[in-house]
Amino acid sequence: MTQLFAKKDKTGLTRDLIEALFPMFEEASAGAIAVDREARITWINSSYSRLLGIPEPAAVIGLPVRQVIPHTRMPEVVETGSPLLLDIMEHDKQQLVVTRLPYFDDAGTLMGAVAFVLYDDLQPLTPLVSKYRRLHQDLVAARKALARRSRGTRYSLGDFVGASPGALEVKRRARLAAGRDMPVLLLGETGTGKEVLAQAIHSMSGRAEGPFVGVNVAAIPENLLEAEFFGVAPGAYTGADRRTRDGKFQLANGGTLFLDEVGDMPLPLQAKLLRALQEGEIEPLGSNKVISVNVRVIAATSRNLEAMIAEGSFRSDLYYRLNVLEIGIPPLRERLADLGVLCEALLEDICEGPELRGEMTDTAIAALSGYSWPGNIRELRNVLERALTMSEDSGLLDADAIFKVLPRNGVRLPPAHASRPARPLAEVLAEAESDAIEAALVACRGNRSRAARALGISRSALYEKLSKMS
Numbered sequence: 479m480t481q482l483f484a485k486k487d488k489t490g491l492t493r494d495l496i497e498a499l500f501p502m503f504e505e506a507s508a509g510a511i512a513v514d515r516e517a518r519i520t521w522i523n524s525s526y527s528r529l530l531g532i533p534e535p536a537a538v539i540g541l542p543v544r545q546v547i548p549h550t551r552m553p554e555v556v557e558t559g560s561p562l563l564l565d566i567m568e569h570d571k572q573q574l575v576v577t578r579l580p581y582f583d584d585a586g587t588l589m590g591a592v593a594f595v596l597y598d599d600l601q602p603l604t605p606l607v608s609k610y611r612r613l614h615q616d617l618v619a620a621r622k623a624l625a626r627r628s629r630g631t632r633y634s635l636g637d638f639v640g641a642s643p644g645a646l647e648v649k650r651r652a653r654l655a656a657g658r659d660m661p662v663l664l665l666g667e668t669g670t671g672k673e674v675l676a677q678a679i680h681s682m683s684g685r686a687e688g689p690f691v692g693v694n695v696a697a698i699p700e701n702l703l704e705a706e707f708f709g710v711a712p713g714a715y716t717g718a719d720r721r722t723r724d725g726k727f728q729l730a731n732g733g734t735l736f737l738d739e740v741g742d743m744p745l746p747l748q749a750k751l752l753r754a755l756q757e758g759e760i761e762p763l764g765s766n767k768v769i770s771v772n773v774r775v776i777a778a779t780s781r782n783l784e785a786m787i788a789e790g791s792f793r794s795d796l797y798y799r800l801n802v803l804e805i806g807i808p809p810l811r812e813r814l815a816d817l818g819v820l821c822e823a824l825l826e827d828i829c830e831g832p833e834l835r836g837e838m839t840d841t842a843i844a845a846l847s848g849y850s851w852p853g854n855i856r857e858l859r860n861v862l863e864r865a866l867t868m869s870e871d872s873g874l875l876d877a878d879a880i881f882k883v884l885p886r887n888g889v890r891l892p893p894a895h896a897s898r899p900a901r902p903l904a905e906v907l908a909e910a911e912s913d914a915i916e917a918a919l920v921a922c923r924g925n926r927s928r929a930a931r932a933l934g935i936s937r938s939a940l941y942e943k944l945s946k947m948s
């Protein structure tokens with residue numbers, strides 16, 4: 479206590495008061511510390527040193543307090559001269575309740591601040607602390623979502639759900655793409671997550687703070703594409719709109735331009751796009767000036783560009799320019815192992831709010847895996863949405879609920895008969911039995927009585943087998 483204040487004159491009331499109260503506070507608290515007006519540590523007691531894991535308290539005297547306690551708000555107290563009477567501070571994964579007070583000299587000049595840890599064991603405060611934690615987590619999530627939205631992205635790599643070898647390879651290549659500022663070509667059928675991945679790559683890249691601008695080439699009428707891409711100079715048109723209009727390249731300057739359905743781009747525009755990519759310059763419509771742009775392009779298509787090159791509808795030089803790093807996203811039917819995790823993630827997303835809840839039985843997943851999913855994950859999401867809408871209040875989706883909403887002309891996938899190592903006969907028979915039951919249920923569109931008849935077993939036997947399968 480004697481080293482707390484550098485000067486020992488004790489004429490000021492505030493100082494007297496603090497010094498008088500200090501021993502009491504110190505004893506009652508789990509730790510105490512003092513800083514000068516530059517927020518450098520002038521004193522720390524042994525219990526606080528122990529709590530913070532500081533082996534040698536003398537070694538931290540004179541150090542900026544933030545260097546020792548990263549989340550402390552003592553600098554704020556010495557800056558504003560206002561106390562922070564009750565605050566929860568995180569240190570090394572522990573939560574401490576702290577009080578911080580400024581202290582002044584006789585002339586009322588701020589000299590520094592003292593802080594006491596009131597609780598280091600927050601057990602009695604559990605309800606309060608868990609509420610605080612929840613609010614804090616919500617705040618962090620909301621801030622992140624807001625930041626992403628303001629940059630034009632909704633997805634990060636965590637949103638590309640899947641743990642199958644195919645999905646893991648996609649994620650590995652996406653991380654690689656994020657680390658290198660080069661064009662990327664995403665190849666995959668419709669609904670496989672090309673846009674999710676493009677946004678994820680942008681969010682992980684050095685351009686994350688820049689804009690993410692997406693343009694779906696197939697959705698824009700051919701005669702408007704050039705203006706959409708490169709912008710319009712004032713007076714380019716004699717019509718009503720005589721203002722300058724920035725194109726997607728300008729809007730994406732400093733960030734990422736996502737060209738979806740690039741295979742649908744007409745040949746004349748392909749030539750202009752190639753020039754823009756090669757030169758890093760664009761020329762707005764009706765202008766004779768070129769503008770430099772710094773844009774990273776991620777292109778995507780569900781079409782076979784090599785075949786298009788062969789038939790002359792896609793330029794090979796543009797293809798090589800875009801395809802510096804290629805990521806092939808497998809269709810859902812080739813990564814059925816991901817169905818379980820995908821359903822879980824999609825149901826959680828669909829069932830926002832407490833009124834809706836969705837859960838799947840194993841037989842429901844088995845039913846989903848018998849379908850070929852031409853619309854991939856977008857179609858899976860639609861199927862789950864429809865199944866939930868039609869389900870009972872419980873939100874539990876079984877095979878019946880799935881069969882009711884799967885497209886009637888759905889193609890049944892042949893069971894995988896890849897060569898396998900020898901296995902116990904009982905295991906092989908059980909698998910064959912569940913394959914046969916699944917096939918019968920699909921063929922009978924989930925009608926169990928008809929499926930049982932087709933299998934040549936009683937309805938109750940089928941129920942028994944199904945309960946063992948789930």
Ligand SMILES: Nc1ncnc2c1ncn2[C@@H]1O[C@H](COP(=O)(O)OP(=O)(O)OP(=O)(O)O)[C@@H](O)[C@H]1O
Pocket residue numbers: 637638639640666667668669670671672673674675738780820823855856859
């Ligand atoms: N791996 C994934 N994990 C979770 N959700 C996914 C995944 N892939 C796609 N989705 C979801 O499926 C829907 C379609 O995804 P997205 O638009 O990225 O597909 P796309 O390949 O760009 O489709 P298109 O070629 O038709 O534009 C979105 O709702 C997206 O959230």
